[in-house]
Amino acid sequence: MELPPIRRWLTRYAWMTVGATFVLIWLGGLVTSKGAGMAVPDWPNTYGYNLFLFPISQWMGGIFYEHTHRLWAALVGLLTAGLAGWLWARETRGRDRWLGLGAMALAVGLLGVRAMPVYVGLAGLALPVMAWGLWRFAKQPAGLRWLGVVALAAVILQGVLGGLRVTWLKDELGVFHGLLAQSFLVLLTVTAVLSTAWWRRGLVQSDEVRALRLPFVVATVLIFGQLTLGATMRHRHAGLAVPDFPLAYGRLWPRLDEEAVRRYNQQRIEVVAAHPITATDVVLHMAHRLGACVVVGAVVWVWTRSRRRLAAGHPVRRLAAVWLGLIGVQFTLGAVTVWTNKAADIATAHVAVGALALLIGGVMCLVTWNGRWVRRVMGAGAAADRAGGAGPQKGISVGSIDRTATPSGCVIAMHDRGAAAV
Amino acid sequence: MKRYGTWIGWCAVLATLPTLAAAEISGKVTLKGTPPPERKVAFDALCGKLHTKDAFTRHYVVGPDSGLANVFVYLKEGPPGKTYPIPEKMPVLDQVHCFYEPYVMGVLVDQKFQIKNSDPLMHNVHATPKVEGNKEFNVGQPVQGMVTERSFSKPEVLVRFKCDVHPWMFAYVGVLPHHYFAVTDNEGKFKFPADLPAGKYTVVAYHLKAGEVTQDITVAEGDKKELAFTLEAK
Ligand SMILES: [Cu+2]
Numbered sequence: 001m002e003l004p005p006i007r008r009w010l011t012r013y014a015w016m017t018v019g020a021t022f023v024l025i026w027l028g029g030l031v032t033s034k035g036a037g038m039a040v041p042d043w044p045n046t047y048g049y050n051l052f053l054f055p056i057s058q059w060m061g062g063i064f065y066e067h068t069h070r071l072w073a074a075l076v077g078l079l080t081a082g083l084a085g086w087l088w089a090r091e092t093r094g095r096d097r098w099l100g101l102g103a104m105a106l107a108v109g110l111l112g113v114r115a116m117p118v119y120v121g122l123a124g125l126a127l128p129v130m131a132w133g134l135w136r137f138a139k140q141p142a143g144l145r146w147l148g149v150v151a152l153a154a155v156i157l158q159g160v161l162g163g164l165r166v167t168w169l170k171d172e173l174g175v176f177h178g179l180l181a182q183s184f185l186v187l188l189t190v191t192a193v194l195s196t197a198w199w200r201r202g203l204v205q206s207d208e209v210r211a212l213r214l215p216f217v218v219a220t221v222l223i224f225g226q227l228t229l230g231a232t233m234r235h236r237h238a239g240l241a242v243p244d245f246p247l248a249y250g251r252l253w254p255r256l257d258e259e260a261v262r263r264y265n266q267q268r269i270e271v272v273a274a275h276p277i278t279a280t281d282v283v284l285h286m287a288h289r290l291g292a293c294v295v296v297g298a299v300v301w302v303w304t305r306s307r308r309r310l311a312a313g314h315p316v317r318r319l320a321a322v323w324l325g326l327i328g329v330q331f332t333l334g335a336v337t338v339w340t341n342k343a344a345d346i347a348t349a350h351v352a353v354g355a356l357a358l359l360i361g362g363v364m365c366l367v368t369w370n371g372r373w374v375r376r377v378m379g380a381g382a383a384a385d386r387a388g389g390a391g392p393q394k395g396i397s398v399g400s401i402d403r404t405a406t407p408s409g410c411v412i413a414m415h416d417r418g419a420a421a422v
Numbered sequence: 423m424k425r426y427g428t429w430i431g432w433c434a435v436l437a438t439l440p441t442l443a444a445a446e447i448s449g450k451v452t453l454k455g456t457p458p459p460e461r462k463v464a465f466d467a468l469c470g471k472l473h474t475k476d477a478f479t480r481h482y483v484v485g486p487d488s489g490l491a492n493v494f495v496y497l498k499e500g501p502p503g504k505t506y507p508i509p510e511k512m513p514v515l516d517q518v519h520c521f522y523e524p525y526v527m528g529v530l531v532d533q534k535f536q537i538k539n540s541d542p543l544m545h546n547v548h549a550t551p552k553v554e555g556n557k558e559f560n561v562g563q564p565v566q567g568m569v570t571e572r573s574f575s576k577p578e579v580l581v582r583f584k585c586d587v588h589p590w591m592f593a594y595v596g597v598l599p600h601h602y603f604a605v606t607d608n609e610g611k612f613k614f615p616a617d618l619p620a621g622k623y624t625v626v627a628y629h630l631k632a633g634e635v636t637q638d639i640t641v642a643e644g645d646k647k648e649l650a651f652t653l654e655a656k
Contacts (some may be wrong), residue, residue: 039586041546043562048562058544058564061466061587093492169558263656266631269458273592287430 001196003091003143006195010086011027014192017079023354024076028181029351032234035343036062037174041150043163044114053282073159080155084093084148091145093148100145102154111156119160126157147191154184172233175228182227182355186362195339200323208309208318212367215305220361221325226291227354233284234347239274241281245289245338254282301325302364315358316367319404323360329353434549437440445620445641448613451524451606451627453490457482457655467533468543469508469520479526479590480630481631482655489610490629492526494580498613498624498636500600512536513582517563522583525632528603529595534573535585539563545585548599549648553578556597572611580627594630624630627651 031037039062040046046054047063051070059067081104086098110118133150140146165173193199232240246256248264251263256279265276299320306320333350340346460478484490513535516523520541529535537547547570548560554575563570574581574597586593596603603621604612618642629632632653641647 035589036586038560041562047564060468060543062589063544063587064587066586083480166560169560252614261472262633266633266656267458267459269479270596271461271463271479272499383519 006090006197006200008197010090011080011195011197012190014083014188016196018188018192020076020079020184021181021328022352023357024069025185025355026348026352027065027072028178029348030066030344031069032174032178033342033347033351034062034065035237035274036352037068038169039063040070040166043166044119058064060116060406061144061353070162077108077111077155077159080188082153083188084145084152087143087148087191091143095128100149104149107152107156111159114212114223119163119209123157124162126153126160127313129153130157137205144191144194147187147194151184151187151191154180154187158184161206171235171237175231178231178235179353182358183353185193186359189364193366205275209368211309212302212306212316213365215302216364216368217300217359219295219302220358222291222295222298222366224355224359226288226295229284229288230290230351230354232249233288234351236281236284237275238281239268240338241277241285242341243341244266245335245336248282248286248289253286256282268311290336292334296327296331299324311349316364319360319364323357323364326353326357326360330357393412423548438629445643445645447613447618447625447639447641447645447649448611449495449562449604451490451493451610451612451629451651451653452488452496453482453484453610453632453655454488454652456502456656457484457501464590465520469541469588472519472541474539477521483525483608485608485610487609488589489606489608490503490607490632491522491608491610491631493606493610493612493624493627493632493651493653494526494528494594494596494603495606495612495614495627495651496579496596496598496603497600497618498626500602501619501623502600504532504600504619506601508533514538514599515595516540517585517591519545520545520585520588520591522585522591524605525556526580526594526596526605528605529574529597530601531577531599532573532575533596534571535595537561537563537570537572539566539568542566542586545591546587548586549575549581549583551576551578551581556581573584574594579626625649627653634645 026095042048044051046067047058051074054067085104088104091098092100110122129155132184133146133153135147137144137150139270158177160179161173164170165177199378213248213351222374242248242254244250249260254260261277261279263281268277280422303324306317310317330350330353333346333353337343337347337350430479440650449655460481463477463478463479465473476609480492485491508530513527513529515535515537516542517538517630520543539545543566544562544564546560546562548558549572550558551574553576554555556574556578561570575596577597577599579596580594580599581596581597583593602618604614606612619640621640621641625637625639626634627636632655635651635653637649637651639647
């Protein structure tokens with residue numbers, strides 16, 4: 001079927017969802033930084049109350065952080081469901097439309113049953129649905145509805161993961177909850193970017209940009225690795241494993257023998273209930289420091305390459321500079337986290353800026369990889385359209401969005417605004 | 423009258439025999455060295471109202487003559503074959519003014535103890551045992567005066583309790599299969615129940631920060647032993 005042009009309001013709504021998700025990551029980071037993850041022992045209830053009816057007078061101490069996190073998460077869930085429904089409705093007709101919307105409504109409605117087996121069942125279903133959605137999207141990247149489906153499944157999985165982390169008393173689940181949160185933010189951002197007129201006009205696609213894909217991907221993968229290390233450190237709940245920076249216990253590489261670790265614990269006067277430091281905690285911490293240097297190096301590489309390849313003022317070159325600045329901020333925040341003995345607000349800012357850095361990396365990967373990927377996927381689809389004569393009802397003819405394979409193999413996407421040059 | 427007197431005399435002798443035969447162990451734990459300074463607790467609004475003075479962490483509570491409080495002193499293994507009636511009075515882990523009281527305590531395996539909220543605000547009680555068979559739990563105590571009863575089924579020194587509403591609130595409970603344990607008081611002193619049969623034992627003094635030291639002892643019937651332990655703050 002023909003895809004109607006994307007309305008500006010849809011793009012705005014998508015960006016709003018991205019913004020709300022970023023705030024949610026901030027709130028979620030705060031919960032862990034404040035050690036308040038278990039301050040509300042029950043889920044989906046809150047000290048026996050319905051989430052939305054828990055009295056404001058009781059929003060105190062750790063409960064405040066955990067409860068606002070849950071409330072805001074519910075909002076992001078609803079926004080995501082709205083986005084998924086909107087994308088689906090505008091790209092489908094007739095039976096498909098109602099089947100899809102019905103399935104989404106059913107999934108959201110089932111959450112309202114508030115029974116553990118239903119939650120676990122939905123979470124179990126979410127992973128295959130996400131894989132299926134990504135596959136469908138890769139086959140038909142002109143439409144965004146399958147990305148919406150993936151986002152909805154992800155947000156449900158994320159909510160249930162958060163709940164199970166509380167009720168199953170599993171700290172480890174917190175790591176996945178954190179990683180999925182940041183991946184979800186990237187997914188939403190990619191969806192929003194793909195919906196912009198800027199993207200649809202294909203302004204940033206060129207051979208020069210595509211040549212930068214290796215440094216961008218390497219740096220992004222490294223950032224995700226750093227994120228994984230960081231999330232693991234945070235959810236071991238051992239507090240600050242190395243109290244000084246740039247040295248570590250006064251040395252370049254700290255001692256890790258039993259005697260030394262015992263002394264670290266003896267000397268540490270923790271205010272919050274942190275687990276004792278182990279050698280593993282110290283190693284993770286040091287790996288995160290080394291990782292930080294590697295990431296800085298990788299982003300400097302991205303920046304110098306983009307300066308060499310792209311003209312001044314090119315959006316990709318500008319973003320690379322912003323990215324480098326952000327990594328500098330992130331590095332500083334990491335150091336300040338140590339110097340302030342892991343002050344909750346600093347540590348949370350470190351999480352949030354990390355999320356932004358990953359987000360930029362994700363978008364840049366999309367931008368730089370887009371050419372090759374679009375050529376392969378859309379080019380093949382277009383070829384099939386031409387060869388098979390499938391007609392406008394099947395295949396991926398996209399109506400007002402015209403696709404033309406250029407000699408370089410790159411695809412120009414055009415809006416009804418008119419053609420754009422590559 | 424005279425016969426009665428004799429009877430009473432014999433009864434008294436018989437009654438005191440087991441006590442005479444059993445050994446009594448007490449002692450003191452001292453801390454050598456200067457511990458790092460304690461840190462001030464930053465209360466939230468509600469807990470702050472319950473305090474007029476600053477409150478501090480209590481990792482090293484050192485009394486006069488360097489006596490170290492909150493040391494969990496216990497026999498590594500109790501006398502073989504002895505059984506321990508569960509005392510009628512349940513130990514209480516209280517939450518007072520946003521602190522756990524006591525900071526360290528001991529219970530028997532399978533002995534029920536109470537966790538009480540004496541504050542006019544919400545706490546959650548989150549126990550994080552490590553030994554398999556002891557179950558982690560997290561219960562909310564939203565109302566003042568609430569009492570929750572719990573027990574642990576495996577020995578563990580020490581099980582950490584924490585409140586996630588007030589992250590500075592944490593305490594420790596030792597779980598042992600025998601009742602020869604004690605927590606040192608503010609002078610660093612401790613005393614075991616006075617019914618320890620003669621034998622060879624290992625006494626462990628364990629402090630969360632300063633670590634542990636042990637002493638092997640042999641007690642004879644009716645012994646009264648005073649032990650001295652020294653832990654070091656490095
Ligand atoms: Cu509390």
